[in-house]
Amino acid sequence: MTAEPDPTPGIPPATPGAPPPGGPSATGRGARLSFLREGAVVRLVGVTGAAGVAGAMVSTSASLFLADEVGATPLMIGLFFAGRAVGEIAVDLVVGVLSDRVRDRRRLLALCALLSAAGGFSYSGLRDYYLLLVAGVCCFGVGSTSFAQLFAYSRQLADTRGQGAAFFTGFLRSVTSLSWVVGPPLAFTLIARQGFTAMYLTAAALSLAASALSRWGLPPASRPEPADGTARGEAAASAPAPAASTVPSRNPFAGLDRGTAALLAAVVLLLTANMMYQINLALFVTRDLALGQGFVGVLLGLAAALEIPALVWVGARSERLGKRRLVVAASALATVFFCLLPLASGRAALLLLQIPNALWTAVVLSVPVVILQDRLPSRLGVASSLYSSAFKTGTLLGGLVTGTVATWTGYTQVFWVCAALTGLASVLLAARVGGARAAG
Structure with missing residues (x-):
């Protein structure tokens, strides 16, 4: 850590993992709001x-840009997104x-965000398919890692301030x-009024x-101190945490x-299902249910609106309820949601189903x-990147599986x-949680 002074004076840093100054009561709602x-x-919210x-x-505009400005075929668009996804995961x-x-x-x-800006400037002028693919992997590919690094930085900041990591991440x-x-x-709106160049320059x-x-x-x-081999909180319930060396391993999968x-693996499966839902929903609603395109926007907007307070609620209560148990419950709830979705045929049912979806x-x-960061406390960057890579893997697989299943069985069966x-x-x-209890 550099010796640069903290620009938020008057707030003493806390030891990572230690309770905040002021005693247990400082962990309440008032401390969080402060x-x-x-x-x-x-x-950080601004970033x-x-x-x-x-x-x-x-x-959200890339496929339209490739079709209208570059003249790419549907196959070329699919290969473009698949190639970028593979590059971004690596x-x-x-x-x-x-x-x-x-x-x-x-x-x-700062460097990741700067490369995203370079990608925006490149896309505002380039119209060659292959140059756009290279620029996408090199600029947007590196730039997209900023979200994983924001997770890592926010975890460090939360630990420094003695705040709950799950609440802050949520x-x-x-x-x-x-x-x-x-x-x-x-x-x-920018595309309709001023074109793609203005949109990419704004981005x-x-x-x-x-x-x-x-x-x-x-x-x-502050950076976390090297782990001593003991578990941190509830995240170590499934297995003993591996000891971390002072020099992080170059292998991102080391110590897992x-x-x-x-x-x-569960995250990949869940996010694959989520991407399949995002891709298939519009076709299911308009083709199989004939409810109109406008209703698709209503469903997606409602889900996004409900998701925001749900994220804050989950973050505030995850420590009390247990992070692993919450993930198990969420995967079970997702299964119920996807079993009910093909049976829903009216607007009211689809709207109500957005509650469990959110x-x-x-x-x-x-x-x-947060669980991954708990498991790898001295390798927060790797932990956050593993989650981000699982997210992108799920996105990639979701597109491939949806197209195959919808072609052979129809939209509802997806x-x-x-x-x-x-x-x-x-x-x-559930098997890992159950195995950990039996071992304990």
Whole structure:
């Protein structure tokens, strides 16, 4: 950690894992609200929001950009996204390893956001398919790792301030969800009025703002001390935590026990099902139920709106309820949701089903990364990158599986496959939790 003074004076740093000053009562709602009002946290929210809106703008408009501006065929568009996803997964793991070796994670955050800005500037002028693919992997691929590094930095900041990591992660995740409510409408409004060039320049400007805030607006956050082989909290319930060396391993998978591997596999399954739902929903509603395109937007908007308070609620109560038990419950709830979805035929039923949908996704989008960070306390960058890579793997598999299943069985049947995937995730997670109790 550098000797640079903390720009939020008057708030003494706490030892990672120690209770905040003021005794147990400081961990209550008042302490959390006070923490969220700190200047450093407000600026971190600004970084998360700016990067999130820029990412949402680029992600949701990319297929239209390739079709209208580049003249890409559907096959070329599919290969473009698959190639970028594979490249981003590899980059995520490499950056995760490197991030645990740098002295100041803020510089890495600034560099990632700066590369996203370079990607926006490149896309504003390039119209060649292959050059866009290279620029996407090199610029947006590295830039997208900023979200994993934000998870790692926020964990360090929460530990330094003596705040609950799950609550803070859930809160920042809700900011990301809000950015996905803002980003797509902004992107398509700019495209309709001024074209793709203006849209990509706007995304680049937001990324530049995130880069500047990351470098000069965030305080230094202390690095965790090397683990002594003992478990941290409830995350170690499944297996003894591996001892960490003072020099982080270059292998991102080093030191992973069976419980952690099972968690990662379950996350991939859950996120694959979630991506299948996102891809298939519009076709299911318009083709099989004939409810109209406008109702698809209502469903997606309602789910996003419900997800924001759900993320905050889950983060605030995950320590009390148990993080692993919450993930098991979320996977079981997801299975119930996907079993009920093919049976729903009216608007009211589909709207009500967005409540369990928001709850299970809120858990899966925030709690597993905290568990991974608990398991690898001296390798927060790797832990966050493993979760981010699992997320992107699920996204990649979701697109491939949805197309195959929908082609052979139809849109409604896709949700039964989703139920099977989330059910398998439930079995994996429940087996690890049950095995840990039996061992204990």
